[in-house]
Amino acid sequence: MERMSVPVLEISRGAFRANIAAVRARIAPSELMLVMKDDAYGHGIEWAAAEAAATGVTWFGAYDVPTAQRIRSLTDARIFAWAPSNDEEADAAITAGIDLGIGSLEYLHAVIAGAARQNSCVRLHLKIDTGLHRNGFRPEAWDEAVAVARAAEERGIARIVGVWSHLAEASDAEDDAARAVFRWAVQRAEDAGARPEVRHLTASAASWWRPELRESLSRIGAFCYGIRSADGPALAGTAPISRLTAAVDAVDDGRVTLGIGSFHGVPSTLRGARVATPAGLREILEVDGASTAVEAWPGAHIGQRIIVFGTGADGEADATALAERIDTVGEEILTRLTPAVRRVVVD
Structure with a gap:
């Protein structure tokens, strides 16, 4: 007889759907980008991506290109991969129509070269470093990055579809300062002729608690799975899935x-x-x-x-x-x- 002591992680589709609905209601009119890093936070990408797409989620966030490719096999929705990749992975992402986060000139040139080799058009989200220093273009390098991307747009091999950043979430004052840098970067890009479709600055906590920081798109992962922030209160309308x-x-x-x-x-x-x-x-x-x-x-x-x-x-x-x-x-x-x-x- 099989032993019944195998530990089980029991996952509720209904709770997941309810959480997504609660998050979308909370952040509206900002649109939800459902983040699926680390195999949907340990819950499994395959069922979660299909379930989320069925609820009407149209944006998915993947840390890396391999994760984005897994999601792409399940949905035609927009998928954003923000970690820098090697040439082979970047080429695969371009072929699969995956949006790429770009935070360095080296990666920007590599991705543009990949699009040129494929005679394709890559969708770019340019990242401005607003103070977290995780990656992203420093303000003094921003205009050059935009110029390189705009030149690729003129050649028809790239589109600047987004401007984005990460918040440090160290204090309200620092996040307010980060937003000012972010807004400056968006304006500089638009002054150079870019017409980004989306702007995204906030992840789960700031999207939930600081509505004034939300842009047109909000990257939210943990809260959709019912995982509250450390030392944070329960989130109204959500529950662990x-x-x-x-x-x-x-x-x-x-x-x-x-x-x-x-x-x-x-x-x-x-x-x-x-x-x-x-x-x-x-x-x-x-x-x-x-x-x-x-x-x-x-x-x-x-x-x-x-x-x-x-x-x-x-x-x-x-x-x-x-x-x-x-x-x-x-x-x-x-x-x-x-x-x-x-x-x-x-x-």
Whole structure:
């Protein structure tokens, strides 16, 4: 007989659809770009992209070109890949009609050369560095970047379809200053003859809490999956779309052993965090390779399934609450889960 102690990440289509609707309502009239990095935050791109497209999502964000190509196989919607790629990947993106984020002259020249080789037209989103210094054109290099892209437009091998940036989200004052730089960059591009279709500056947190910073497009990932910000409040109208459950493998000496451990992606540093049991929250005592020991509760028995985090858990047991224990973010808890955790998508 098959052991039933395999940990399961149960994912709700309905919760995902509801979250998307809540986010779109919150940010309107800005349009949603659904970010799908890290395999849709550990939930699986294939079902999530198809589900989102069915709800009317028309923009998808992919960190890299391979991820964008996976999404492209599922939808004809607009797809934006923002990480710099090698020539082979950039050529594949141009062929597949994927929009590319451009933050350096080297990458801009490479992408334009790729479009020329294919006798094609690449869609460019030029990135201005507004202070995060992750990448992007510094303000003093912006005019040159726009000039190079505009020259490619004149040749018919590129289109400047977007201007974008990342916010540092260190303080409201810094984000306000970043917006000023962003608006300056948009105006300089338009003065040079560019006519970008979209402008995008904010990701999940700023899109939700700072409406004055939203531009025509908002890049939102975590919130659509019901993952709140670290140290942040619950988000009205959204809920976790998944829950991680594990079965009781042993009960003895005031300890209950669950069939999930660091081999499944549970951080060994989670000792002291709490998980949801039928008798309420219980503290994690130890995380080993294939098991996790927690405080016992009345009626615990082998085969009983408990919620490690997610939907249906009360109190501390959500992914972000666990993440806060180890000074990280909720998405890391989800994306660490290995293929040894079975994913099950339900309605």
